[in-house]
Amino acid sequence: MFETEFNEIPIDDWSLDDIPLARVRAASGADPSIRKISYPKGAFEPFYNPKSRLFPDPSERLPAIVRNITSNANCDRYLVVTRYKTELQGTSLVLDGIGAYSRGVGSFARHSHLFANVAVNLIDGRSYEQINRHFANFGSNLAESMRLTEDPITKLDNSQFPDPPASAASNTALRERTRALVAARLDRTLPGYLKQD
Template sequence: MIGDRYSVQKFGLTIFENEASDVPVDWRLDDLVFARVRAATGDDPTVRRITYPKDVFEPFYNPKTILIRDPGERLPTIVRSFTANANCDRYLVATTFKAELPNTHMTLNGIGTYNQGLGSLLRHSHLFANIAITLIDGRSYEEIKRPFVNFGANFAAGMRLTEDPLNKLDNSLFPDPPAAASTNAALRERTRALIVDRLDRSLPGYLKED
């Protein structure tokens, strides 16, 4: 449940110069998630994709309250609502989330791109993919915790001395106006490559046998 909205954000010197747009895209990103799950399991035929009702995840992405979620807004409850006859041992759910850009108070929403800086010569652009993986037990519908999933790979990535080239984006590819993102083929392929990297780094730890 990650793939039909793309965040285009621009950050200025003050909060009043910040701009954010949520652009609809048809980049088949949910298909990409399933393809990476199949690849991580060696194309295991018992792994299957489950369709879900339109807007069923709306309570999760737009909860009524921020601090304490209503039980009906939690992923296990939502997944239970449309998998009564699925009979799966586990359900793996991919969602997006909001995250703060390190060393700033700027929030990056889901999957997208941002442009930051002062003046045309000092501005720089980047991609981001905030993707969360949740594993749910198919019988109890309790979340299966993986607290140290792929710790080594993520630690190594965090200790990188140079910027991850997958995140860096040439200013010429930053969509202006934001709506241009939906038809920007280069931006789509760069974003897909970043998502593949993030998924391939995290999925093995969630798919391992207990």
């Protein structure tokens, strides 16, 4: 009766990795010094799934991974967008990164939603220390947390929820809605990270 099904579907051709660069350029007034740095597939795997849980291995931390990727890049700062996990309030459902979920039974009780758990991280290009901007977007985050209505961009019509889940990768409407959600999340977060000290 209470069943949770989790499906991970590859969506490589959705070009989600291109969105952060486009949003950073838009937020910075198309600064020509901003560029994308390529990295090998799986480079961030130690960050997402560290082997050492009790005593964190420094090589699994984000600054060390960025240092390995950017050894010849010579940038003042590196802005890194990563995914994170959250637990859906009132449930034990873990939402990891970007996706869609559906809750309830039957067409009237069911609720479908998109989510985009993306974090912005700033790394100093010389020391490779993480630059913390804890209160970077305090105002916009506070306003979002006090929202009385559901964010319309996250609400997904039940008919748009991929069924079967494997059909998500070829769902054009779902792709465009997800890209818009990721862009909106970044647009809310980036300004505090792009300001000069």
